[in-house]
Structure formats: C-alpha cells, structure tokens
Amino acid sequence: MGERRLLSLAAGTAAAVLLVGGIGTAAYAADVRSTVESALASLGVEASDELVDDLAGEEMLDDALDEGGDEGDTEADESEGDETSDGTEEGEEELEESFLAWNERAELWRTAFAEVKTEFDACRAEAEGGKGDCAVAFSGRLQVAFAETLVEFLQSQNEAIAALPEEERAAAQAELDRRLEKALTKLERTQERVDARDAARLERALDEVEAETGDAETESGETADESKPGKPEKSGKPEKPENPGNGGGGGKPDHAGKPGGK
Amino acid sequence: MRARASLAVSIVAIVALALTACAGVTDAAPSPHPILASELPSDLTARGVLLAAVLLADGDVEQAVADGLVTPAEVDEAIRAIEADELDVWAQRAETELAED
Incomplete structure (x- = not known):
C-alpha cells in the first residue's frame, strides 16, 4: 500500500515535472500573452483570462519583455504547445500536480527571493531617496535567481524518476533531461542578458559621472579664470607628481600650463 | 432576599447584553484589505x-x-507585494x- 502510494506520488511528481516546464519556462514563450500569464503564475498569482488579456494588450509591453525569447524558442514553444494541449485534456488532476510542483518550487523561489531582496534593501538604504537603479538591479538578480530555481528544481527530480516503474523511467528521464537543458539554456541567457544590461547601465553611469565631472571642471575652470587669467582649462588641481607636498598654493604659476602666457 | 435575586438577574441581563453588543462588533464584516479599499496615488x-x-x-x-x-512607484510596490505575498490582492x-470598466 505504502509502496503503491510512493509510486503514485513519484509518478505524480514526474508528471508535474513535465508540467512545471509549462509554468516555469514561461519566458520561453515568444507570445506576450503566455509570457504574462506564466510570469504571474510563477509569482503565485492566478489571474483571469480577461486580466491577462488586458495586461498583455499593453502596447509597449512587448518591447520591455524578455528579448531573449526570440531565437530558438519557436521550436521549444511548438513542442511545449503539444504538451499543453494534451495537458489541458487531463483536467483537474494535472492542475493539482502542477500546484504540487509549484509548492515544492515555491520554497526554493522564496529563499532566492529573500536573498535578492536583502541585497535590494541594502542598496535602497545606501541610495538616498531610493534610486531606480536598485529596482533594476533587483529585477536582474531576481530573473537569474528564478532561472536558477527552475534548474535546481528540475535537478532535484531525478529521485522521483528513479522511483518510477522501469518502463516509464526512460521516457520520463528523457523529458526531464530536455527540460533541464532548456532551463540551463534559459539560465545562461538570462545571466548574459542581465550582465549586458548591468554593463550598459554601468557605462551610462560612468558617462554621467564624466559629464558631471567635466561640467564641474569647466565651472571651477571658469572660477579659476577669474582669479588666474593665465589658466584656461585646469581646475587648479594639476597633476604634479614631483611636488606632492607642495600645497602652498599659487607657488609656480608659470609651470602650470599657461598657453601662450597671455 | 428577593431583592438580591432580582439584582443578580439584572446583572446577568446587563452582562448578557454587553456580551451581545461586543459579539455584534466582532461579527461585523471584516474590513477589506487596505490594497482593495485605499485610494491610490496618481502614480500607482x-x-x-x-x-x-x-x-x-x-x-x-x-x-x-x-x-x-x-x-x-509601481515597481517599488510590486517588489513590496511580492515580498509580502500580496500580489494576488493587487x-x-x-x-x-x-x-x-
């Protein structure tokens, strides 16, 4: 009796593995609607079809959604599409199984979220008034963490497969491997995308700092111009490695770069 | 003796009334979740x-x-709601x- 129960649980879990891909690999879907639906599901929100349609109908949403879903996903979508259509025929039993799978995965997800959130809070505490950059960085980390939990969850399902009857094992393992490979690809892509986004943001931030420094230099240069007409550009802090201690001020004006010495 | 009994009955009646009134208060419909009821700022x-x-x-x-x-503001609230498990209320x-609509 207990063994049979264990077997059915293992079968249920394995089936859930197949189903959870539909939920967890949400971002694979090229279609905005399914991305919205599955992203909400991945966050534990059950939204009506009307609400999902409404959200997905947002004009600019397509641009802001995961751009990594374009290439190579069509094939995956097609194969998943088959499963989904088969799956919906199974009805409530599958819903229950997918819920079970979500419950298992949710724990991983919550832990990952908590870690990312801690970093976010620290970022907000440092950034006065709450900078948007924290939310952006948080989003990136969250997406990576989410992809990681899917990989972790799928990897944890090997035991359930081992508990299946022998004749079902090979097929389930093949399916699990396929899902895992996709999840790993997803993780890699997400990481790359987030890294690229972070790098772009860093570059922008550096540009801004440079621009600000440039402005400040120009301003102080102008101030310096008023007091020292012979110094057009430098901000009064010229590089003087030979005389680091010579802070007496105004000591050697002639060497400080007076072009033409007006 | 009779007066005492009547006093006791009165006290019991008052206590019963008070309890009923309290029960009435606690049985009142639970107030809706603040997210559902509150007026939202213009950027949310x-x-x-x-x-x-x-x-x-x-x-x-x-x-x-x-x-x-x-x-x-919506991004901040989404983060907060995910953490507080309140996204479904939104x-x-x-x-x-x-x-x-």
Whole structure:
C-alpha cells in the first residue's frame, strides 16, 4: 500500500515535472500573452483570462519583455504547445500536480527571493531617496535567481524518476533531461542578458559621472579664470607628481600650463 | 432576599447584553484589505503593479519605466507585494477595476 502510494506520488511528481516546464519556462514563450500569464503564475498569482488579456494588450509591453525569447524558442514553444494541449485534456488532476510542483518550487523561489531582496534593501538604504537603479538591479538578480530555481528544481527530480516503474523511467528521464537543458539554456541567457544590461547601465553611469565631472571642471575652470587669467582649462588641481607636498598654493604659476602666457 | 435575586438577574441581563453588543462588533464584516479599499496615488495603479511584477520576473523594468509603461512607484510596490505575498490582492483589485470598466 505504502509502496503503491510512493509510486503514485513519484509518478505524480514526474508528471508535474513535465508540467512545471509549462509554468516555469514561461519566458520561453515568444507570445506576450503566455509570457504574462506564466510570469504571474510563477509569482503565485492566478489571474483571469480577461486580466491577462488586458495586461498583455499593453502596447509597449512587448518591447520591455524578455528579448531573449526570440531565437530558438519557436521550436521549444511548438513542442511545449503539444504538451499543453494534451495537458489541458487531463483536467483537474494535472492542475493539482502542477500546484504540487509549484509548492515544492515555491520554497526554493522564496529563499532566492529573500536573498535578492536583502541585497535590494541594502542598496535602497545606501541610495538616498531610493534610486531606480536598485529596482533594476533587483529585477536582474531576481530573473537569474528564478532561472536558477527552475534548474535546481528540475535537478532535484531525478529521485522521483528513479522511483518510477522501469518502463516509464526512460521516457520520463528523457523529458526531464530536455527540460533541464532548456532551463540551463534559459539560465545562461538570462545571466548574459542581465550582465549586458548591468554593463550598459554601468557605462551610462560612468558617462554621467564624466559629464558631471567635466561640467564641474569647466565651472571651477571658469572660477579659476577669474582669479588666474593665465589658466584656461585646469581646475587648479594639476597633476604634479614631483611636488606632492607642495600645497602652498599659487607657488609656480608659470609651470602650470599657461598657453601662450597671455 | 428577593431583592438580591432580582439584582443578580439584572446583572446577568446587563452582562448578557454587553456580551451581545461586543459579539455584534466582532461579527461585523471584516474590513477589506487596505490594497482593495485605499485610494491610490496618481502614480500607482493595480494594473501597473501587476505589469511591473511581470517585468521584474521577466523583462526590462528600466526600459518599461523609461517608456512610461510603469512608474517607479509601481515597481517599488510590486517588489513590496511580492515580498509580502500580496500580489494576488493587487490582482484582485485589478480584476475588480477591469470588471467595472
């Protein structure tokens, strides 16, 4: 009796593995609607079809959604599409199984979220008034963490497969491997995308700092111009490695770069 | 003796009345969740919070904010709601608002 129960649980879990891909690999879907639906599901929100349609109908949403879903996903979508259509025929039993799978995965997800959130809070505490950059960085980390939990969850399902009857094992393992490979690809892509986004943001931030420094230099240069007409550009802090201690001020004006010495 | 008995009956009646009144208070309909009932600031909508949550999980929030698709307040609230497990309450509010439209 207990063994049979264990077997059915293992079968249920394995089936859930197949189903959870539909939920967890949400971002694979090229279609905005399914991305919205599955992203909400991945966050534990059950939204009506009307609400999902409404959200997905947002004009600019397509641009802001995961751009990594374009290439190579069509094939995956097609194969998943088959499963989904088969799956919906199974009805409530599958819903229950997918819920079970979500419950298992949710724990991983919550832990990952908590870690990312801690970093976010620290970022907000440092950034006065709450900078948007924290939310952006948080989003990136969250997406990576989410992809990681899917990989972790799928990897944890090997035991359930081992508990299946022998004749079902090979097929389930093949399916699990396929899902895992996709999840790993997803993780890699997400990481790359987030890294690229972070790098772009860093570059922008550096540009801004440079621009600000440039402005400040120009301003102080102008101030310096008023007091020292012979110094057009430098901000009064010229590089003087030979005389680091010579802070007496105004000591050697002639060497400080007076072009033409007006 | 009779007076005492009548006093005791009165006290019991008063206590019973008081208890009934208290029960009436506690049995009152539970107040709706603040997210469902509160008036939202102009830069916060239930729909926006859900969109922000979707983008946090699977999109580019920065671009979405730059495009005006969601507001920073909605992004912040989405993060808070995910943490507090209240995203479904926002979904509930969005569903209600959608039905009213």
